[in-house]
Amino acid sequence: xxxxxKLFPLFILLAATEANATDGYFAHGYGVKSLGxxxxxxxxxxxxxxxxxxxxxxxxxxxxxxxxVTWFRPVRESELVNTAGGSKALDGTYxxxxxxxxxxPEFGYNRQINPNxxxxxxxxxxxxxxxxxxxxxxxxxxxxxxxxxxxQLIIAPTATWKLTPTQTIGxxxxxxxxxxxxxxxxGFVPFSTDGANLTNRGHDNSYGAGVHIGWIGQINDTVxxxxxxxxxxxxxxxxxxxxxFAEQGDFDIPSTYGIGIAVKATPALTLAAxxxxxxxxxxxxxxxxSLANLGNGLGSNNGAGFGWHxxxxxxxxxxxxxxxxxxxRAGYNHVNQPIRSGDTFFNILAPGVVEDHxxxxxxxxxxxxxxxxxxxxxxxxxxxxxxxxxxNSPSAPLGGGNAxxxxxxxxxxxxxxxxx
Numbered sequence: 293x294x295x296x297x298k299l300f301p302l303f304i305l306l307a308a309t310e311a312n313a314t315d316g317y318f319a320h321g322y323g324v325k326s327l328g329x330x331x332x333x334x335x336x337x338x339x340x341x342x343x344x345x346x347x348x349x350x351x352x353x354x355x356x357x358x359x360x361v362t363w364f365r366p367v368r369e370s371e372l373v374n375t376a377g378g379s380k381a382l383d384g385t386y387x388x389x390x391x392x393x394x395x396x397p398e399f400g401y402n403r404q405i406n407p408n409x410x411x412x413x414x415x416x417x418x419x420x421x422x423x424x425x426x427x428x429x430x431x432x433x434x435x436x437x438x439x440x441x442x443x444q445l446i447i448a449p450t451a452t453w454k455l456t457p458t459q460t461i462g463x464x465x466x467x468x469x470x471x472x473x474x475x476x477x478x479g480f481v482p483f484s485t486d487g488a489n490l491t492n493r494g495h496d497n498s499y500g501a502g503v504h505i506g507w508i509g510q511i512n513d514t515v516x517x518x519x520x521x522x523x524x525x526x527x528x529x530x531x532x533x534x535x536x537f538a539e540q541g542d543f544d545i546p547s548t549y550g551i552g553i554a555v556k557a558t559p560a561l562t563l564a565a566x567x568x569x570x571x572x573x574x575x576x577x578x579x580x581x582s583l584a585n586l587g588n589g590l591g592s593n594n595g596a597g598f599g600w601h602x603x604x605x606x607x608x609x610x611x612x613x614x615x616x617x618x619x620x621r622a623g624y625n626h627v628n629q630p631i632r633s634g635d636t637f638f639n640i641l642a643p644g645v646v647e648d649h650x651x652x653x654x655x656x657x658x659x660x661x662x663x664x665x666x667x668x669x670x671x672x673x674x675x676x677x678x679x680x681x682x683x684n685s686p687s688a689p690l691g692g693g694n695a696x697x698x699x700x701x702x703x704x705x706x707x708x709x710x711x712x
Contacts, residue, residue: 322344328621334550341400369698441472446467449464500525502545550566636678637683663708675698
């Protein structure tokens, strides 16, 4: 099949749409085939989205084009308990699902330049978060609806080199775009260093870059290992929200690193596992404690963040070639959710608390030799109960109480790809 370069700008524009994620605010995997196997990919490249998990994987897939889209549906809810100085005047359950259906496109292209060199590009939604409280959040001083919308897009041009017939290294330049909006946070104006740039400013854009490097080594005919490191992606600031995010609107993308293994257990069965670390705490606007820093002024260098700690994601997957035309997949992903019980109040805006994900997937080879792939993911409901997470101090007299967070998620992905 022939690939039309006219499609490429279209996918870049589509990938900038709203997105959410599951390992904190990162996606649990990248590429529909990986999504069906719990997100594994560090040692098991399967398509031209491989650079998202490990750039070296692009050196093992040949000449290829892939594109697809995933429908993502997070269900999020917040509960306020013992509010307003114990009077419970603002107690209640708040639904954040006025916006609930999101579509996350993906695109990849790879070309084998010579036996030892490949050049390609992967375009994918890195992650994001969205809450949409139709009737606002009284404790946030909402006028109308309240919530946030964050989407991150990565365009990753990638080169790989075969050092030996069994050892491949790769490097991607991660060119990043992100978009953010906050609304309904009027009650925080007294706590902001710049109340005019705190809320209801519409969408703002941010751009930046980072580096992603990786290695894949075939140890023997059965075992393949992989390792990867992704640097912090330094982003321009959200000027419209410099009174909200710490460091005057700074919202960089955190660094990650991971290792993976793939085992050819039988000619038909492949087992794979990844362990990935995401360093959320390195980003002040994400990792700064919320209550402890609220008195410093939102938007200041030491301003309140979401209080997220670093997380470790463990991904397990299996792929079975039922016959020449049909491959089926299954996987499991576990991540220790990033929100501490004392930081749940701010995270009413970003309740990324799911931990356990079950996935299923399949690929069918069509008569024209192209591949049609599917993936399904369910992230099981998880709740984080706040402990004195609503402040009531001289610097933040909001009445005290607890904020409890709840979320579960479902997604269905479809992709189409072929060897050039």
